[in-house]
Amino acid sequence: xxxxxxxxxxxxxxxxxxxxxxxxxxxxGSQSFxxxxxxxxxxxxLIMFIYSNGDKEDGRFTAQLNKxxxxxxxxxxxxxxxxxxxxxxxxxxRGGYSSASKIIFGxxxxxxxxx
Amino acid sequence: xxxxxxTPRYLVIGTGKKITLxxxxxxxxxxxxxxxxxxxxxxxxxxxxxxxxxxxxxDLSSESTVSRIRTEHFPLTLESARPSHTSQYLCATxxxxxxxxxxxxxxxxxxx
Numbered sequence: 001x002x003x004x005x006x007x008x009x010x011x012x013x014x015x016x017x018x019x020x021x022x023x024x025x026x027x028x029g030s031q032s033f034x035x036x037x038x039x040x041x042x043x044x045x046l047i048m049f050i051y052s053n054g055d056k057e058d059g060r061f062t063a064q065l066n067k068x069x070x071x072x073x074x075x076x077x078x079x080x081x082x083x084x085x086x087x088x089x090x091x092x093x094r095g096g097y098s099s100a101s102k103i104i105f106g107x108x109x110x111x112x113x114x115x
Numbered sequence: 116x117x118x119x120x121x122t123p124r125y126l127v128i129g130t131g132k133k134i135t136l137x138x139x140x141x142x143x144x145x146x147x148x149x150x151x152x153x154x155x156x157x158x159x160x161x162x163x164x165x166x167x168x169x170x171x172x173x174d175l176s177s178e179s180t181v182s183r184i185r186t187e188h189f190p191l192t193l194e195s196a197r198p199s200h201t202s203q204y205l206c207a208t209x210x211x212x213x214x215x216x217x218x219x220x221x222x223x224x225x226x227x
Contacts, residue, residue, distance in 0.1 A: 043221045049215050
């Protein structure tokens with residue numbers, strides 16, 4: 001079992017609809033959770049982070065965290081063609097490198113917004 | 116947001132050549148990372164550093180080496196490039212207080 005799992009997609013969503021991306025993680029002690037967007041051929045760009053259970057909203061993006069169920073999700077409202085990209089979930093786990101926390105990336109979900 | 120620079124952005128080089136990929140940042144972040152990513156594939160951590168004179172190997176075995184002589188500079192070197200080294204190499208930093216990582220634009224390496 002991978003430490004951070006995402007459906008690879010592609011997830012196809014019509015323009016204007018809500019895109020829902022999901023991520024599960026195996027380490028129950030994980031503390032911090034991130035969503036990155038990566039356009040083809042480009043580097044990952046941080047779009048959201050969440051540390052506490054519940055929802056966090058930023059513009060059209062909402063991150064949802066449920067530590068009991070060990071999942072984190074990203075909702076994109078009013079999806080635009082420019083949202084078409086791969087979305088990477090990342091988790092800070094316990095332990096890892098010496099005394100520092102270890103960030104673990106999922107393999108990403110490819111999102112396609114169709115006009 | 117961190118300012119992270121990588122050079123060159125694109126490099127095509129022949130087998131057996133020695134190459135150095137440069138990564139520099141202007142934010143004074145102690146923690147820096149190198150990732151390798153093939154097109155459409157996941158990120159793999161190959162090296163990291165928590166400060167000057169501190170370097171460690173990551174999860175993915177790599178023939179490359181790194182050095183950290185100055186806080187702002189974290190170069191990656193391949194002594195003898197091979198076609199299997201063809202990939203995108205991404206440098207990242209992590210802030211002093213936060214956990215989030217910021218990525219540079221990447222170097223796309225092709226070894227012929």
